[in-house]
Each structure stands twice: as structure tokens, then as C-alpha cells.
Amino acid sequence: MSTKEKQTTKEFFINGVWQTAEENSTIDVINPATGECVAHVSKGGAKEAKLAIDAASEAFGAWKKTPARERANLLWNLYEKVLDYQEELAEIMTLEAGKPLKQSRMEVLNGAEYIRWNAEEARRIYGTTVESMDPSKRLQLKKEAIGPVVAITPWNFPFSMITRKLSPALAAGCTVALKPAEETPLTAIKFFEIVEEVGFPKGVLNLVIGDAPAIGDTWLSDKRVRKVTFTGSTKVGKMLYEKAAQQVKRASMELGGHAPILVFDDCDLEATIQQIVRSKLNNSGQTCISPNRIYVHENIVDEFTDKCKQLIQSMNVGDGTKDDTDIGPVINEQGVQKAESHVKDALEKGATLVLGGEKLQVDGCENGFFYAPTILKGVDETMEIAYAETFGPIAPIFSFKTEEEVINKANDTDYGLAAYIFTNDLSRSHRVSEALEFGMVGINDTVLSQVEGAFGGVKESGFGREGGPDTLEGFLETKFISTIIK
Numbered sequence: 416m417s418t419k420e421k422q423t424t425k426e427f428f429i430n431g432v433w434q435t436a437e438e439n440s441t442i443d444v445i446n447p448a449t450g451e452c453v454a455h456v457s458k459g460g461a462k463e464a465k466l467a468i469d470a471a472s473e474a475f476g477a478w479k480k481t482p483a484r485e486r487a488n489l490l491w492n493l494y495e496k497v498l499d500y501q502e503e504l505a506e507i508m509t510l511e512a513g514k515p516l517k518q519s520r521m522e523v524l525n526g527a528e529y530i531r532w533n534a535e536e537a538r539r540i541y542g543t544t545v546e547s548m549d550p551s552k553r554l555q556l557k558k559e560a561i562g563p564v565v566a567i568t569p570w571n572f573p574f575s576m577i578t579r580k581l582s583p584a585l586a587a588g589c590t591v592a593l594k595p596a597e598e599t600p601l602t603a604i605k606f607f608e609i610v611e612e613v614g615f616p617k618g619v620l621n622l623v624i625g626d627a628p629a630i631g632d633t634w635l636s637d638k639r640v641r642k643v644t645f646t647g648s649t650k651v652g653k654m655l656y657e658k659a660a661q662q663v664k665r666a667s668m669e670l671g672g673h674a675p676i677l678v679f680d681d682c683d684l685e686a687t688i689q690q691i692v693r694s695k696l697n698n699s700g701q702t703c704i705s706p707n708r709i710y711v712h713e714n715i716v717d718e719f720t721d722k723c724k725q726l727i728q729s730m731n732v733g734d735g736t737k738d739d740t741d742i743g744p745v746i747n748e749q750g751v752q753k754a755e756s757h758v759k760d761a762l763e764k765g766a767t768l769v770l771g772g773e774k775l776q777v778d779g780c781e782n783g784f785f786y787a788p789t790i791l792k793g794v795d796e797t798m799e800i801a802y803a804e805t806f807g808p809i810a811p812i813f814s815f816k817t818e819e820e821v822i823n824k825a826n827d828t829d830y831g832l833a834a835y836i837f838t839n840d841l842s843r844s845h846r847v848s849e850a851l852e853f854g855m856v857g858i859n860d861t862v863l864s865q866v867e868g869a870f871g872g873v874k875e876s877g878f879g880r881e882g883g884p885d886t887l888e889g890f891l892e893t894k895f896i897s898t899i900i901k
């Protein structure tokens with residue numbers, strides 16, 4: 416296919432119209448399984464970013480006054496349309512993010528559930544009246560949409576990160592401009608084609624792709640933007656938060672994590688291993704809630720390690736488009752290099768390699784970015800892998816003796832997104848989950864991205880929650896109205 420044929424024609428969706436950037440420079444979209452360029456998308460910048468905010472702020476006045484029932488109907492239609500395109504969306508995601516098709520399909524379903532949930536929540540925006548101490552007064556607390564919102568999303572969940580941010584904003588009555596990650600623009604483009612088919616009023620949803628700092632700076636220095644919702648690295652999140660502070664914009668930040676798993680010797684070992692291996696290797700370890708530190712009680716650590724090894728050896732690594740693939744590539748060469756350097760550092764400092772530990776050559780994917788699923792045991796706190804996010808298919812196993820010791824170790828991190836406990840002792844599950852300084856705790860459960868739950872972190876993992884009964888709060892402001900009556 417020639418370069419020209421691969422150029423996409425739909426790129427930015429601004430004010431209800433598809434546009435391309437005036438600049439000639441493009442972003443190459445790479446298939447991580449093959450290293451091949453699968454599309455070129457022209458690179459937008461400050462100009463397109465401003466046009467998107469012009470559109471979002473123009474549309475805001477009418478959208479916030481659109482009856483909640485109507486906003487809910489449009490979101491519901493979007494939910495149903497997304498399901499119609501499940502296979503196409505999944506194929507695009509696998510092409511540009513590398514994840515196995517079955518995981519991409521699950522992501523579409525999960526992302527669609529957020530749209531449905533927020534369609535349902537749109538009609539549940541309630542105000543309050545409060546008795547005043549002054550009998551002549553009537554006091555009202557009204558909930559109002561905060562204004563135009565900008566959303567910046569990462570490549571590891573190219574679809575569900577978009578719907579998790581856009582759907583509560585729209586439900587609350589906010590308009591939005593989205594910038595997806597440059598690695599995965601094609602999923603976002605397909606999503607906006609679906610948005611167009613559903614027929615939202617023009618300017619309510621806008622898409623810009625391109626130069627991240629230029630787009631981010633334009634948005635954060637524009638007074639019309641009232642909130643930034645971001646998922647990505649702690650480094651970029653801190654920078655955006657600082658910029659948002661200059662105009663006292665609202666922000667919600669879903670940042671990095673370094674999730675500990677505490678495996679006690681009273682757990683159901685088989686079920687525990689199934690959960691942990693599935694979670695660790697989901698998206699090749701490239702998730703912010705991926706188990707990064709697996710603490711196993713010393714009585715069971717050898718058996719645990721052997722059984723994890725057996726299970727991982729039964730899984731297939733390969734091109735995500737193949738039906739029997741369980742584990743795909745990592746996103747790019749830097750992803751491979753990071754995995755290599757974390758493993759090298761751990762081995763130099765005394766860890767033992769149980770499985771993997773090398774870059775993989777996969778038949779038919781010679782230029783792909785594959786790293787072998789890896790188990791390290793004897794890991795300790797001196798090693799980089801014990802405190803830095805790996806974002807790769809590496810399971811580092813630590814051993815511990817006491818509950819108190821493992822709680823202290825688990826909390827000894829700047830991050831505070833997700834933690835997990837495996838135990839059959841009810842009292843311990845309460846004690847430990849209360850002692851863990853994390854936004855989310857799974858007890859005998861590693862699946863935390865559930866629409867009814869509240870996804871988000873504490874400490875340097877960020878603030879704000881996505882999903883659950885409070886999800887719209889992030890896009891609403893309380894207006895206090897006081898009336899003196901005669």
C-alpha cells in the first residue's frame with residue numbers, strides 16, 4: 416500500500432465537520448505486532464486546538480439547557496451504535512495498540528458500559544433545598560454543568576479511556592474536546608464517526624489529534640475551558656495540573672500506579688494464581704492497575720511461583736489478530752527497552768529469573784515489539800522494578816512473613832491507585848483493606864474497571880473518580896441561590 420493510500424481522510428472532528436491540519440507533518444501509526452506503519456494522520460496543533468474550543472464553547476450554552484432526558488437519549492443511542500461497531504472498533508484497536516482481539520472486544524464492551532451508565536445517570540442530577548435559620552429565606556443548591564471540558568487520553572486503553580471521560584461530561588451538560596494519544600488515533604477517529612452517525616448537536620464533541628504540548632498549552636491557557644480530565648503518566652499529569660492552576664480550572668487526574676498484591680497463605684491458591692496471572696498479563700502488563708509488586712507469604716512462595724510459571728507457559732504470545740493469542744506485544748521499542756532494563760537491574764541486584772527475561776522473536780512478526788512474559792523471584796526494595804512502573808509483562812515476586820510488614824511495604828510508594836489482597840480470612844480482609852493507602856482495593860478480585868465502581872487513585876496517582884454514583888459530580892458545580900420572600 417502506498418503512503419498516500421494509507422493517509423486517513425477523516426482526522427479532526429470540529430464543530431461537526433471532518434477536517435485535516437494545514438501543516439504537512441504527519442503522525443505515523445505503527446502496528447506494534449509488526450512494526451509496520453498502518454496509517455498517517457496529519458498532525459494538528461494550536462490552531463486546531465483553538466477551533467475545537469471555539470466550537471465547544473459556542474455549543475455549551477444550548478447543550479447545558481438541553482433536557483437531561485434528551486442528553487440521555489443521545490448517549491443511549493451512542494451506546495447502542497458502539498455495540499453495532501464492536502468488531503470494527505476491536506480490530507482497529509488491535510491494529511494500533513497490539514492487544515489481543517479478545518481483550519479489544521472486552522474493552523469495547525467495557526467502554527460502552529460507561530456510556531450506558533452515564534446515559535442512565537444523566538437524569539439523576541438532583542439539587543437540594545435547605546431550611547434557613549431565617550424564616551423569610553428560601554435556600555436552593557442547584558447543580559450546573561461546569562462548562563467546556565478538555566480530555567487527554569493514553570494509548571493503553573484507546574477506547575474505554577475516551578468513553579469514561581466523555582460520557583459523564585456530556586451527561587452532566589458539558590461540551591468536550593478530546594486529544595487521544597498519538598500512538599492510537601484511529602480508534603478515536605472511528606469513535607467520532609459513530610458520534611457523527613448518532614447526530615449530537617455540532618460542537619458538543621470535538622476531536623483533535625497531534626502535537627500534544629501545543630494542543631495542551633492552547634487548551635490550558637484558554638479561559639473558556641473549565642476543566643481538564645486526564646489519564647496518563649504522573650509526570651505529564653503534574654505539569655497539566657500546574658497549568659490548570661493558573662486559571663483555577665477544575666481537574667481530574669488518573670495517573671500512574673504501582674499496585675501491590677498481598678497473597679496470604681490462607682488464600683485459595685489456584686483461584687489466586689488465575690486472577691493474578693490474568694491481571695498481570697492483561698494488555699502485556701501495560702495498565703496502570705497492573706500488579707507491579709507481588710508479595711507472597713513465605714510459606715507458599717515456592718508453590719505460588721511454580722504454578723504461575725506453569726500457567727504462563729500454557730499461554731500464547733503473538734500477533735493480537737490471531738484467535739489463539741493470549742499476550743500481544745508492548746506498544747513500541749521503548750516499551751521493550753524499559754522491560755529489559757528493569758529485568759537487568761533486578762538480576763544484577765540479586766533477583767532470580769524464573770521465566771522469560773528476553774526480547775522475543777515471534778514468527779511472522781520479526782519487527783514486532785515483543786517481550787517474553789517474565790517471572791522474577793527474590794525481588795527486594797533496592798531494585799528499580801520495586802518502585803518504578805514497568806508497563807510490561809513482568810511479574811516480580813517478593814516474599815513476606817507478617818501482615819504488618821507487608822502492609823508497610825505495600826504502602827511504601829508515592830503511588831496510590833490500586834492494591835489487591837488474596838485471603839480467606841474475613842477479618843484480615845477488612846483490616847488490611849482499611850490499612851492500604853490506595854484509591855481501590857480488590858479482595859480476591861483483580862478486575863477494578865467496573866462501571867458501578869469508582870475508578871481513581873490517591874497520593875501521586877491522582878484524584879477524581881470515574882464510574883459509580885458520583886461520576887457526574889466531577890462535571891457539575893453547586894450554585895447556591897438565596898431568596899427573601901414576602
Ligand code: ADP
Nearest residue numbers: 567568569595596597627628631646647648651
Ligand atoms: P504514556 O507514558 O502512557 O504515553 P503520557 O502521560 O506521556 O503517558 O501520555 C498520555 C497522554 O498525554 C497522551 O495523549 C499524550 O499525548 C499526552 N501528553 C503528553 N505530553 C503532553 C503535554 N505536554 N501536554 C498535553 N498532553 C500531553
